Amino acid sequence: MPVEEFVAGWISGAVGLVLGHPFDTIKVRLQTQNTYQGIVDCIRKTYRHESVLGFFKGMSFPIASVALVNSVLFGVYSNTLLALTATSHQERRAQPPSYTNIFIAGCTGGLLQAYCLAPFDLIKVRLQNQTEPRMQIGGSEPRYRGPVHCAVSILREEGPQGLFRGSWALVLRDTPTLGMYFVTYEGLCRQYTPEGQNPSSGTVLVAGGFAGIASWITATPFDVIKSRMQMDGLKGRKYRGMLDCMASSFRQEGIGVFFKGMTLNSARAFPVNAATFLSYEYLLRLWR
Ligand SMILES: C[N+](C)(C)CCCC[C@H](N)C(=O)O
Numbered sequence: 623m624p625v626e627e628f629v630a631g632w633i634s635g636a637v638g639l640v641l642g643h644p645f646d647t648i649k650v651r652l653q654t655q656n657t658y659q660g661i662v663d664c665i666r667k668t669y670r671h672e673s674v675l676g677f678f679k680g681m682s683f684p685i686a687s688v689a690l691v692n693s694v695l696f697g698v699y700s701n702t703l704l705a706l707t708a709t710s711h712q713e714r715r716a717q718p719p720s721y722t723n724i725f726i727a728g729c730t731g732g733l734l735q736a737y738c739l740a741p742f743d744l745i746k747v748r749l750q751n752q753t754e755p756r757m758q759i760g761g762s763e764p765r766y767r768g769p770v771h772c773a774v775s776i777l778r779e780e781g782p783q784g785l786f787r788g789s790w791a792l793v794l795r796d797t798p799t800l801g802m803y804f805v806t807y808e809g810l811c812r813q814y815t816p817e818g819q820n821p822s823s824g825t826v827l828v829a830g831g832f833a834g835i836a837s838w839i840t841a842t843p844f845d846v847i848k849s850r851m852q853m854d855g856l857k858g859r860k861y862r863g864m865l866d867c868m869a870s871s872f873r874q875e876g877i878g879v880f881f882k883g884m885t886l887n888s889a890r891a892f893p894v895n896a897a898t899f900l901s902y903e904y905l906l907r908l909w910r
Pocket residue numbers: 635638692795796799800803834837838841891894895
């Protein structure tokens with residue numbers, strides 16, 4: 623089983639992650655708290671109250687976990703394609719796999735990575751939603767002191783299943799949309815690359831960026847539900863389950879609720895996924 627894909631997936635995921643984290647924090651806050659008027663208001667309040675550090679809340683844990691999560695995504699994707707088409711990453715330029723196989727491999731990678739991602743993502747969301755400024759003497763103490771304290775508290779108060787709250791919504795968010803992610807990436811690369819050649823860096827950047835946008839736009843409705851389910855449980859349970867969360871969010875806030883954070887998800891998706899695919903392709907060519 624080729625391991626390069628796992629390592630390349632890990633490094634490229636980390637590069638993308640740091641770039642996109644400030645967008646992500648603002649998005650999570652807009653999706654789960656109703657105290658902001660919009661993107662600009664949320665940025666302004668976060669900055670005024672918590673300084674630049676506020677935008678990077680909850681990042682250390684994803685950095686550690688992206689190793690696992692992105693390497694599972696790219697590693698499983700590539701190895702599923704290998705199983706389906708009997709071609710390795712290098713051979714795929716000469717013998718391009720069908721879009722159906724790419725979609726199946728992407729969904730498989732998406733499904734498995736969603737399970738690895740679930741607890742890390744939950745901790746990230748809980749930390750991002752703590753709006754108390756850091757290091758303020760006499761100020762109110764945040765509920766969680768950091769990722770480890772957060773994990774231990776959840777385990778103690780909500781049990782192991784507490785760490786997987788929202789994981790159904792996460793699986794539904796990621797499985798089809800990651801299939802689409804790889805189909806969009808491959809489709810755009812093929813469109814702009816002469817047959818049998820490797821795509822240029824510019825093509826990889828643009829194809830990666832648009833693959834990210836396409837998959838995030840379709841993923842946003844389940845992303846909102848996922849974030850809300852993850853925050854549920856912090857102060858008692860508000861929702862009886864995923865369907866109840868969807869119904870009650872819709873009832874209270876209308877159809878628009880399912881598109882909360884879409885602009886930010888798309889704005890974040892371009893740089894993050896352009897950087898992810900460029901470093902992934904670059905590393906694999908380097909090791910060939
Ligand atoms: C499928 N969905 C769009 C939800 C996630 C796509 C993940 C790709 C990349 N790690 C990123 O954070 O943008």
